[in-house]
Amino acid sequence: MSQSNIKLTSSEIASLWTSYLNNCMSKQVLTHMIQYVKDREIADVIRFAFRFAQKQGKRFETVFQKDEFAIPLGFSEADVNTKAPALFTDSFCLAYINHMAKAGLLAYGGFLAMSTREDLIAFFHHGLHYTSKLYHLSTSILEKKGLLVCAPYTSIPKEMDYIDNKKYLSGYSLFHKKRPLNAVEVSHLYMNTQTNNMGLKITMAFAQTTTNKKVQAYMLRGRDISQKYLKIFTDTLMNEGIQNPNSSDIGVTNSTVRTFSDKLMMFHIGLLSAAGVGNYAMAGGASQRSDLLLNYERLSMEIGQYAKDGADLMIKNKWLEQPPPTK
Known part of the structure; x- marks a missing residue:
């Protein structure tokens, strides 16, 4: 054909x-x-x-x-x-x-x-x-321009081995310390600090320029979620003695003039929220320490609810375009 x-x-x-x-x-x-x-x-x-x-x-x-x-x-x-x-x-x-x-x-x-x-x-x-x-x-x-933020540096492996104890997977125990983070886990923690830092700046920009009170409240809620998640991921790295690289000095201006339509801003945050759910699912699947996995599951549920509330607001205002139907 x-x-x-x-x-x-x-x-x-x-x-x-x-x-x-x-x-x-x-x-x-x-x-x-x-x-x-x-x-x-x-x-x-x-x-x-x-x-x-x-x-x-x-x-x-x-x-x-x-x-x-x-x-x-x-x-x-x-x-x-x-x-x-x-x-x-x-x-x-x-x-x-x-x-x-x-x-x-x-x-x-x-x-x-x-x-x-x-x-x-x-x-x-x-x-x-x-x-x-x-x-x-x-x-x-x-x-x-000196603005590139790189992932934390860790030691380069000199030899390889197999996991020989189930304690390797444990993140919660009263009887032994948690093992150090591995490179895969650090990479996902770092990535999620960066995505939440970007989400923090975007929600702030959108919150200060919308005239719709419900959209503003939604953006401020997103800002608070990003701040909370940023602290969780940063603290996890810091508790392991791993310095999370500082984000570059980027930001938004103090403009409060409407710049984008509420429809576009809500769509954009919906896109970032969907990416967040995907990031946490991928990070949870790649992380072998149980405390990290449970954390990602909890955060996925919270950001999923945030995305759902955003979709509800968009539907109410007729901003959410319907995907192609099957029939």
Whole structure:
């Protein structure tokens, strides 16, 4: 059968729909950032990301037209106030793009793995390739400007061995000390400190610029959750004598002018919350010490409830777009 006659699978429909919404949202955020960035090198990174989002949007439309796929509502220029003053510092913009590029690498890798039609394999491979370039570029500029935050350094293994005692898995005991964290566990704790630090800054920015009291309360609740989780992960590292690298000096301005629509802000936080649930599930699966596993399970439930409450608020205000139905 000709590739042009092969119908889209449910996985491909879901991947196209999800990635289109994410791309639309990113484009509007970048539209604001590109207006006010002053640093020339950071501006180049933002322009690279913006041009990719623009071109990717056109490539989406080509696929949708070919397959008679109704274009999702997504986001438009109406979701960003181009007259609002700068909401983010230059360093935040750079760190934000680096963070979202990491998320994009995971997303595009997943979409690629769920695709079987040749044109869509090429489509998502293209997205993965350019997201990889964006990650490399933003990481290089972060390092050049002294803003790159690296994971904690641990000793390099000189020999390998097998676990010979079930105590290795124990995180709670009155009779013996917990074993030291291993490198895999440290890597996930570090990653989750960084994602929560980014979530903290974004919820603060959104809380101070919305005029909707319920949205503001939701953002402030998200800020508090991020602060709490950040302390949990940092304290876990510190209790093991592992210094968590300080986050780079990134932040938001003191602007209180509405910058993005409530719909876009709620969608963005929903995206971060979903990523958080995935991060904690992955970290829990990779962590062998029982106290860490239980912690991740508890946090997953809490952030899952937060995401659910956000979805309820979006539905109430008719902001939540319905995914493609199966019939």
